[in-house]
Amino acid sequence: MKNATWDVFIAGAGPAGAATALSLAAVAPELRVCLAGAGRFDPFRVGESVPPLIQRFLDHLGVWQAFVDEGHCPSFRTLSAWGGPVLEGNEFFLHVHKTGWRLDRGRFDLWLAAEAERRGALPLTAKVRALAPEGEGWRIDCGDSGIHRARCAVDATGHAALLARLAGLAPVNHDRLVACVGFFPDMGGTDRPGADAALIEAFGDGWWYTAATPSGQRVVALMTDSDVVGRLGASRLETWLKHLQATRHVRVLVDVSRPLAPLRLWPAASRRLDGPFRAGLIPVGDAVSSFDPLSSQGIIKALRSGIFASYAIADWLLRADGGQGFSRYTVLMRREFTAYRETLRNYYRLEQRWPNALFWRRRHLDSP
Ligand SMILES: Cc1cc2nc3c(=O)[nH]c(=O)nc-3n(C[C@H](O)[C@H](O)[C@H](O)COP(=O)(O)OP(=O)(O)OC[C@H]3O[C@@H](n4cnc5c(N)ncnc54)[C@H](O)[C@@H]3O)c2cc1C
Structure with a gap:
């Protein structure tokens, strides 16, 4: 499939890219869609906890039952020591959809992309390198995987926001x-509190979270600011473990004697793409905005943006709406981010035990 021409070229086969392809298959099945992914499977992934609301999005995409059959871990609450030292539960039975999930994240992403392929998206193993406007559309350079042309390009490359x-x-x-x-x-x-749930514990320089995944891993993350990492020595396993030992709740869940992989650092800042999106080039998922992992909203936000983006694409390519759908999408993404920031600010303000610590002071002083 080297040097092909498409109606829609989706760069990135994570949740946002796959959701865009799945939704396009439903609303605009006549479009030729390419779903291009780097084709790597990484067994050590973050982004494993999803709230009950995911059911609504997977249902809408027509893959809910197939998701249930995949055997990820159902989860019935989150636990947090936030604003005080004692663990408190947020029970999912109060939600309309009562079950959240802890995912085997690598497998989830592959499965969703495979579902999109089953509905007609054509897979391409490719790392996008360059993009340039050409005529009414785009010329996309995928290195060894060829030069591709498309009327519409979707940036689903996650944090890279490459396109x-x-x-x-x-x-x-x-x-x-x-x-x-x-x-x-x-x-x-x-038997230990938090063994079957995502658990969050605040400390003076940030917060920890941990969750067990269906593949028998336990993900343990120390969340802090990039300029605090050096002072804490949090990028070195020995000092990271010392900080872990100082926790009250997280440490009892972790068998520190056998780390499965070297410590990894991930950017996790709240972030939004600035500027007017150009009609015909639409960013989705983390490429358009990244949410603090505290929210556990990254994956459902990625699915939602993929669905909304597909409507804008169909209006642009099939109904020649002159880009109005893209404008509506831009406004929607901006509003979503504003509402998220307000909720996040309020949540950080609930924790007042370290008013003088830089990490918390920054969040308490943060204004809209
Ligand atoms: C520490 C941490 C914890 C998190 N925890 C949670 C959580 O518990 N729950 C939750 O919902 N969210 C969580 N998130 C956020 C969540 O992981 C993201 O919001 C989500 O993955 C976004 O999906 P996406 O499809 O936009 O991007 P991604 O999942 O990043 O997918 C992007 C895809 O694009 C591919 N790609 C990149 N560049 C190219 C290229 N040049 N060419 C082709 N392909 C390319 C990548 O290989 C990848 O497959 C967490 C994030 C972090 C950092």
Whole structure:
């Protein structure tokens, strides 16, 4: 499939790219859609906890039952020591859809992309390198995987926001949050509080979270600001482990004797793409905005943006709406981010135990 021409070229086969392809298959099946992914499977991934609301999006995309059959771990609450030292539960039975999930994230992404392919999206193993306007559409350079042309390009490259950057748009960071993440074997059992739920614990320089995944891993993340990492020594396993030992709730869930992979650092700042999106080039998922992992909203936000983007694309390519759908999408993404920032601010203000610590002071002083 080297040097092909498409109606829609989706760069990035994560949740946002796959959701865009799945939704396009439903609303505009006549379009020729390419779903291009880097084709790597990474067994050590973050982004594993999803709230009950995911059911609504997967249902809408027509893949809910297939998701249930995949055997991810149902989850019935989150636990947090936030605003005080004692763990408190947020029970999902109060939600309309009562079950959240802890995902085997690598497998989830592959499965969703495969569902999109089953509905007609054509897969391409490719790393997009360059993008340039050409005629009414785009010329996309995929290196060894050829030169592709498309009337519409979707940037689903996640944090890289590669296509948007190549088109001159700049993501704007709203904070400096990073994740220092360790992967351990899960100790199993459900007798310890938090063993079967995502658990969050605040500390003076940030917060921790941990969750066990269906593949028997336990993800453990220290979340702090990039300029605090050095002072804490949080990027070195020995010092990271010392900080872990100082926690009250997280440490009892982790068998530190056998790390499964070296410590990894992930950018986790709240971020939004700045500038007007150009008709015919549409960013989705983390490429358009990234949410603080505290929200556990990244995946459902990625699915939602993919669905909305597909409507704008169909209006543009099939109904020649002159780009009105893209404008509506831009406004929607901006409003979504504003509402999210307000909720996040309120949530950080609930934690007042370290008013003088830089990490918390930044979040308490943060204004709209
Ligand atoms: C520490 C941490 C914890 C998190 N925890 C959660 C959580 O518990 N729950 C939750 O819902 N969210 C969580 N998130 C956020 C969540 O992981 C993201 O919001 C989500 O993955 C966004 O999906 P996406 O499809 O936009 O991007 P991604 O999942 O990043 O997918 C982008 C895809 O594009 C591909 N790609 C990149 N560049 C190219 C290229 N040049 N050519 C082709 N392909 C390319 C990548 O390989 C990847 O497959 C967390 C994030 C972090 C950092």
